[in-house]
Amino acid sequence: MSQIHNEQTKLLATGLNNVAVAFVVIGGVTPVTxxxxxxxxxxxxxxGxxxxxxxxxxTxxxxHWIARRILRSLLP
Structure with a gap:
């Protein structure tokens, strides 16, 4: 059961981190480009x-910080 929990936790953290990358592209890369x-x-x-x-x-x-905090809940 702990392997399933760990994989689901990593998937959640990866998803949040991907949204964070999209926010950087929207807010930082796009205006500069x-x-x-x-x-x-x-x-x-x-x-403005x-x-x-x-x-x-x-944001x-x-x-990204939330995703890192989620990863702290990985089981040994």
């Missing part, structure tokens, strides 16, 4: 853009 390519509808570098990126990246860091 849009700015660097000069996309017409891209937001200009402003306090920086706050947008900071919120998404902070990603929180999700």
């Amino acid at each position: 849009a700015l660097s390519f000069g996309v017409a509808n891209a937001p200009k570098l402003s306090v 853009t920086i706050a947008f990126a900071a919120i998404w990246i902070s 990603a860091a929180g999700l």
